[in-house]
Amino acid sequence: MITGSIVALTTPFTQQGELDKRAFETLIRFHLDNGTDAIVVAGTTGESPTLTQEEQEQLIDWALSMTAKQVPIIAGTGCNCTRKTIECTKRAEKLGAYAALLVAPYYNKPTQEGLYHHYKAIHDAVDIPLILYNVPGRTASDILPDTVARLSLLPRIIGSKEATGDLNRVPPLLKKCKNTFLLFSGDDATAKDFILMGGHGVISVTANCAPRLMKAMVESAKKGAGEAATAYNRQILDLHRALFLESNPIPVKWALSEMGLIHNILRLPLLPLSSQHHSAVKHALEMAGAFPISP
Helix, strand or coil: CEEEEECCCCCCCCCCCCHHHHHHHHHHHHHHCCCCCEEECCCCCCCCHHHCCCHHHHHHHHHHHHHCCCCEEEEEEECCHHHHHHHHHHHHHHHCCCCCECCCCCCCCCCHHHHHHHHHHHHHHHCEEEEEEHHHHHCCCCHHHHHHHHHHHCEEEEEECCCCCCCHHHHHHHHCCCCCCCCEEECCCHHHHHHCCCCCEEEEEHHHHHHHHHHHHHHHHCCCHHHHHHHHHHHHHHHHHCCCCCCCCHHHHHHHHHHCCCCCCCCCCCCCCCHCCCCCCCHHHEEEEEEEECC
16 A cells, blocks of 8 residues: 655756756655655656656656665656556556556546546556546646545545645545545645545655655654644645745755755746745745755
């Protein structure tokens, strides 16, 4: 079972805009050293819409090789085309990824029945475990709890990343989904309460910069230790907020560059973080004890 603090890893690029293997290895080592429970590679935080097929495969292959299976590697393989998602998920399965994370189809705005059949078609085409990813603020497509519950009955759909930030959804999801179904917060600001309410972990942006604190917060929350979880979370509250001052992953890539881990390079149409937000992100890093990192 995949539970705990899972990082939605950024994709580092060189100054020329190519994949930066050395920086990627630095990030992987950083998470292994700091107790991250699993790593999402080539997901939306990893700028998946701008990656080529070959680059996605390269990132998955690098991650598997660099971790030597010390932690599960989850491949971001979802897009708004069912056929392409199946093809990408099959490639991730062949490479050896532990599971695939499937963002809800964006722009198309499918019905709930359309969402069900999208995910069922992927499920029926592959043997790899699948995790739904519901982030309606980015996709304009909301996988409602009843649809998640239907999908939870399919054996290879093992969980859902819920990034609505709506804690009122947690009780019906827990009630309606099968008992073994995993629920992950996809909203760092509400992740502590999500887990205390019965969630199984978080797929986190904040964990890119503060993996040890995220791990400690999540572990405390999983044990029901609310006071300890709150104390840990208090240290990273500013970071939760600061990393979303502009569209993810713009702030987190600036933060990681300030920490000396990657170059602050994004692919168009994303641009580097506006200077007006630099001080806020830097302050949040300092509050979390995440700034700077020695080379």
